[in-house]
Amino acid sequence: MAADSKRRKRQPKAEEVKKEEDKAKxxxxxxxxxxxxxxxYKGTMLIVIVFAVASTALxxxxxxxxxxxxxxxxxxxxxxxxxxxxxxxxxxxxxxxAVLGLYLVSLTCALIQGWMMATLSQKVSYNxxxxxxxxxxxxxxxxxESRTVGExxxxxxxxxxxxxxxxxxxxxxxxxxxxMIIGVAIMMISISPLMFLITVGIxxxxxxxxxxxxxxxxxxxxxxxxxLGVINGQTEETIGGHSIVKxxxxxxxxxxxxxxxxxVLYKSAWMSQFLSGLLIPTMQFIGHxxxxxVAISGGILAFSGTIxxxxxxxxxxxxxxxxxxxxxLAQIFQMLQSMAAAAERVFEFLEEEEEAADPADxxxxxxxxxxxxxxxxxxxxxxxxINDFSGRVYPGETIAIVGPTGAGKTTMVKLLMRFYDVIxxxxxxxxxxxxxxxxxxxxxxxxxxxxxxxxFNGTIRENIRYGKLDAAEEDIIAAAKAAxxxxxxxxxxxxxxxxxxxxxxNISQGQKQLLTIARxxxxxxxxxxxxxxxxxxxTHTEQQIQKAMHNLMRGRTSFVIAHRLSTIRDADNIxxxxxxxxxEQGRHRELLDKGGFYAELYNSQFEExxxx
Numbered sequence: 001m002a003a004d005s006k007r008r009k010r011q012p013k014a015e016e017v018k019k020e021e022d023k024a025k026x027x028x029x030x031x032x033x034x035x036x037x038x039x040x041y042k043g044t045m046l047i048v049i050v051f052a053v054a055s056t057a058l059x060x061x062x063x064x065x066x067x068x069x070x071x072x073x074x075x076x077x078x079x080x081x082x083x084x085x086x087x088x089x090x091x092x093x094x095x096x097x098a099v100l101g102l103y104l105v106s107l108t109c110a111l112i113q114g115w116m117m118a119t120l121s122q123k124v125s126y127n128x129x130x131x132x133x134x135x136x137x138x139x140x141x142x143x144x145e146s147r148t149v150g151e152x153x154x155x156x157x158x159x160x161x162x163x164x165x166x167x168x169x170x171x172x173x174x175x176x177x178x179x180m181i182i183g184v185a186i187m188m189i190s191i192s193p194l195m196f197l198i199t200v201g202i203x204x205x206x207x208x209x210x211x212x213x214x215x216x217x218x219x220x221x222x223x224x225x226x227x228l229g230v231i232n233g234q235t236e237e238t239i240g241g242h243s244i245v246k247x248x249x250x251x252x253x254x255x256x257x258x259x260x261x262x263x264v265l266y267k268s269a270w271m272s273q274f275l276s277g278l279l280i281p282t283m284q285f286i287g288h289x290x291x292x293x294v295a296i297s298g299g300i301l302a303f304s305g306t307i308x309x310x311x312x313x314x315x316x317x318x319x320x321x322x323x324x325x326x327x328x329l330a331q332i333f334q335m336l337q338s339m340a341a342a343a344e345r346v347f348e349f350l351e352e353e354e355e356a357a358d359p360a361d362x363x364x365x366x367x368x369x370x371x372x373x374x375x376x377x378x379x380x381x382x383x384x385x386i387n388d389f390s391g392r393v394y395p396g397e398t399i400a401i402v403g404p405t406g407a408g409k410t411t412m413v414k415l416l417m418r419f420y421d422v423i424x425x426x427x428x429x430x431x432x433x434x435x436x437x438x439x440x441x442x443x444x445x446x447x448x449x450x451x452x453x454x455x456f457n458g459t460i461r462e463n464i465r466y467g468k469l470d471a472a473e474e475d476i477i478a479a480a481k482a483a484x485x486x487x488x489x490x491x492x493x494x495x496x497x498x499x500x501x502x503x504x505x506n507i508s509q510g511q512k513q514l515l516t517i518a519r520x521x522x523x524x525x526x527x528x529x530x531x532x533x534x535x536x537x538x539t540h541t542e543q544q545i546q547k548a549m550h551n552l553m554r555g556r557t558s559f560v561i562a563h564r565l566s567t568i569r570d571a572d573n574i575x576x577x578x579x580x581x582x583x584e585q586g587r588h589r590e591l592l593d594k595g596g597f598y599a600e601l602y603n604s605q606f607e608e609x610x611x612x
Contacts (some may be wrong), residue, residue, distance in 0.1 A: 027218055030340040033347045034167070037124070040222055044120045048113050052175040052282035055109035058102045060183035063317040064190075065102065069095040071310030108524040117172040125164030131350060132156050138354045141419040142379065150233030155349050158228045159342040166339035170332045177325035178549065184322045191311045191318075198293050199319060200526060213275050218337050220272035225341040227265040234258050255569055276334035294319050353437075356421065360442035366526045367430050368395035368557030371415065374425040377415060381423075385411050389425075393573070398558045400568035402601065403577035407560045412577075413529045416559070418442055451532035453512040461496040463515055467523035479522035485514035488558075517549075528558040565602045574598065 026051075038045060069092045076087030132155065143154070188196045238245060238254050245254050298312040307315075370393040378384035385408045393399050401409045414420050415427055418439050427434050434442055447467070455463050464476050476496070480486040488511055492498040500506065507515075520528065530549070550570070562568045569588045576584040576591065576598045583597045591598040 026344070027222075027337070027340045030343045030347070031336070034163075034339070034343050037128075037347075038120075041120055041123065044116055044123075048116050048120065048172060049175055051109045051113035051116070052172060053179050055106045055113060056176050056179035057183055058106035058109070060180065060187055060321070062099050062102050063314045063321070064187055065095060066099050066317075067308075067310035067314030068312070069099075070313045071308045086283065105419050109179075118168055121164045121171075122275060124167060125160055128160050128163065128346060129156060130159070132346070135350055135352070135354075139352060139541055140355050141414070143352060148233030148237065150231075151229040152237035153236070154229035154232040155345050157584055158232070159225060159345045162225070163339055163346060165508050166335040170335040170339060174332050174336075177328045180321060180325040184318050184325075188315060188318050188322065192298070192307055195294055195301070195315060196295055198297055199290050199322060200326065201290070201293075211287075213278060213333075217272045217275040218340070219336070220268045220275070221337045221341045222344070223268035224265060224272055225338075225345055227261055227268065229345070231258070231265060231398060234261060272337070276331075276337070291316070291319050330355050356435075358438040358440070359436050361432075361437050363429060363432060363437045363445060364441075365596070366445040366557075368397075368527050369428075370429050370527075370557060371428040371431075372412075372425075373428065375412075375413065375422050376424040376425060377420065377422050379420075384423075385580050386415075386422075389577075389580070389582060391575060391582060391585070393557055393559075395557055396555050397572040398553050398560060398570070399562045400562055400571035400574045401577060402562055402565060402568065402569070402598070403583075404601070407577040408580045409577055413448075413531060413559055415447060416529070417448070445525055446527045447520040447523045447531060448529045449513075449516050449520045450532065453509070453516050455512055455515060456501065459494075459496065460492075460498050460500065460515065463500060464518045464522055468518035471522055475522060476518075479518045480515075482521050483514050483518035485511070485518045488514070492601035521589035526556055528553060528556055529561075530558065531561045532563055565598075576601075592598065 031557065072088060072092050072095070150283040185196070185200075186544060188199060234254075234257060238258070245251060294315065298307070298315060301307050302312050372389050372391045375386055376384065377386040389408075389412065401412060403409055411420075415422055416429075416434070418434050421435060429437075429442065429445075456466075461473075461476060464479060465471050467479075468475070480489060480496075488507075489496055489498070492507075498506070560568055568574060571588065573585060574588060574591060575582050576596075578597060584591055584594065586594070592602060
């Protein structure tokens with residue numbers, strides 16, 4: 001295929017990423033996008049919040065009620081010791097039953113909230129994958145030609161999974177922790193404002209620590225998510241082309257490139273996890289200091305008779321409940337950082353530029369007249385590939401497009417298929433500017449066989465039928481015979497039911513090409529594009545396919561991009577492209593007689609064949 005069709009995104013090197021470490025991502029912006037996306041689920045979110053608040057409120061009230069049992073037990077022991085009374089066990093039992101009931105209701109609310117949150121997070125993941133899949137079909141070809149498959153897959157798999165998992169674990173915990181802190185603070189103030197001031201004295205230190213770690217770890221979370229995509233891309237390329245890697249003895253280079261990316265991923269993951277992991281033990285230590293201060297001050301107040309023993313027990317329990325959500329908030333912020341990094345990549349993909357809106361007009365069954373009128377095109381404004389291409393193709397003609405690598409041959413058919421749109425000029429089919437009709441209706445009239453074969457994981461029958469999903473069995477076999485594929489298919493153990501692997505490695509490259517040609521024959525479109533369609537088969541098979549193609553192309557407008565010029569001798573017109581323009585055009589014999597650029601190309605191939 002022409003070099004202008006091979007455009008891939010260069011993967012960043014390790015040293016380049018180190019320079020990016022100082023550039024923090026937009027955490028707030030990413031989270032705002034997440035919550036805007038969650039607005040569609042506000043009903044479910046409201047239920048989650050209500051049950052989370054209810055569960056937390058009941059759990060917060062429990063220690064206060066339980067303190068009555070402690071006070072009752074303490075007073076009963078004192079009365080029994082002084083001989084003025086005894087322990088009121090029935091009353092204590094009633095209090096314990098009430099506390100048990102509260103905790104059971106709290107547990108029920110927590111279970112409902114957890115179930116609803118799990119449902120919400122999975123719905124979000126499901127809908128994000130659906131939106132990404134839909135987005136893929138609306139994106140221009142240039143996006144996919146500038147990025148690796150692994151990088152795109154990482155956004156659909158790793159990033160969506162990270163977003164869904166973090167959402168499930170963080171949002172509910174965030175609501176619970178905030179409610180717990182507020183509720184516990186109210187109960188602590190009601191017991192002793194002085195002890196509460198001692199407790200909250202640790203908050204500034206905790207807040208400073210939390211803010212410091214979040215800032216330092218966020219950039220590492222971003223790099224971690226980015227390099228998951230890089231490693232996925234490298235893995236996909238290495239596995240998909242492992243035979244080429246082995247052929248050129250590039251195992252060491254592949255391992256070195258992977259190792260370099262893996263080291264960056266390791267460092268970023270280690271730093272993010274280490275920094276975030278410091279929060280919990282440090283905040284627990286600060287919490288223990290507050291616990292000691294409360295125990296001492298509570299003992300003094302109880303001794304002076306300001307508060308009861310039961311209140312001290314309840315307050316100490318509240319201190320534990322107060323510090324626990326603080327530690328949970330540290331974990332939540334860690335998950336939120338991971339979620340923000342994943343969300344940025346997911347929403348960045350969803351916000352990518354899409355193809356221009358399709359016109360409502362459609363193209364009926366095409367007659368096959370195609371006109372190129374002063375076509376100008378470049379993959380960007382600074383690199384023009386087609387300068388000024390004009391030509392007319394009449395219905396039923398076979399047009400061969402030839403020229404050196406990079407001349408713009410494949411680019412022309414991409415423009416005809418509207419994979420790209422021209423910068424200026426126009427391409428017309430049956431008098432209709434292709435930009436004025438829907439892409440779907442245009443492509444329904446064009447069959448295409450590329451040099452790079454594409455077969456999916458399925459049976460041979462399913463792969464051929466892809467060209468016409470409602471085709472009958474006899475039509476599939478007839479198409480296979482016309483493409484000279486039937487004979488080799490029947491030699492396979494399962495025949496037409498043979499399952500092709502993910503890379504179709506159980507058949508040869510030439511056999512793959514025969515199947516794609518059979519698919520195009522079955523599709524039976526009024527126009528055909530053959531882009532180096534026979535370049536992967538041997539000379540004998542190529543001759544057979546040429547005969548089948550000659551019959552197939554009869555009565556159809558056909559564009560044949562060919563490298564071996566001997567295969568297009570019978571073309572009605574040959575367009576010789578050079579530097580994005582038509583250098584010559586005419587029939588094979590006419591062009592040879594001219595002794596121009598085409599004759600030079602043809603004779604050079606003939607000389608190569610002679611010397612071989």
